[in-house]
Amino acid sequence: MDSPRQWLEMELTRQLRPVSAPEFLWNRIHEKHSVRGALPTGWVLWPVLALLMIFASGDLVWQMARSRGTLRHLAQVSGRQLRIVTSATPACDFWSSDPEEIRNWVKTKGNMDVDVPAPRAGNDSLVGVKLVRAHGKMVAAMAYRAGDGEGALLVSDLHAACLTCHVKALGQM
């Protein structure tokens, strides 16, 4: 009779034994690899750069985030993408009011480098960030609290947009 530890080690070896990758895996990877390879870097970076320039130019975007009842696009983000972000995501993945911390987290987890803007008004604050996949693309939704409302800034590798979220709880962001 084996000791409990011997049994456990044998069972771990048995249950974690190597398996074969599915045949279709290469097609998935090859397809994505071709798409990524075909994307010119400049086109990927332009929307993010444009967004940062807008932030640099003043409070325009922040004011948009604070306005209620409107959905304003800075670049093309499909309605479906926005619905995914606003309705299907339960909470922030990472909670922080520090733009640098959020930037680092998004960089690590989402492979995107975004200069996260800090709110300018004293009673407004950055809340956190959530990463979601929409149409196979990573989207970072950065949550801000502005007075008694919340806003989210969406940034993906191809698109950027700002919208207001008509929710009371950030859990519904």
Add this chain to the structure above:
Amino acid sequence: MVLEETDKSVIEACQRGESDAFRALFERYKDKVYTVALRYSGDPHMAQDIAQETFLKLFASIATFRGASSFESWLYRLVVNACFDQKRKTRRIMPLIEDFLELMHAPGGSALDDLLRAEMSGHLRSVIDDLPPEQRILVVLRYSQGLSYEELADVLGCSTGTIASRLNRVHTVLERRLNRLARRKNG
């Protein structure tokens, strides 16, 4: 994990951007990558996503591979990072562990032992799933890939002493729970 000559030539061909070489590299390592992904995540769909991300990162960054560490260590690090990036599934932990340990402690003849251990096998997957990510990946790399302490240390970026201590901790946690259950039964 010594780099074989065939690997070396394939990697160099990948670095030159030869598309056939990417396929060859994929064929060479797909099972290893997928096994780690599947055994870590416990979910075939998530494992496919992890494997896909791993190979895409591999293809995108292979030009930067200079052979300072072994290629397999480098590849395993990509898999580990892709695994950690996946959201950890939430599952109920304690009841499963308690069941598992209670069964492990059960006395009896060999036939009953076999039966109980068959049941325990069914619970083991859940116990693995509920390990913290750092411990789970360690167990997966150790038991699915058969990596040595030195290789694990290279992949996970820590000393062999740390690896030994972490592996021992995973086992010890289970044993401690077993003893606690025994004391409870006897007391």
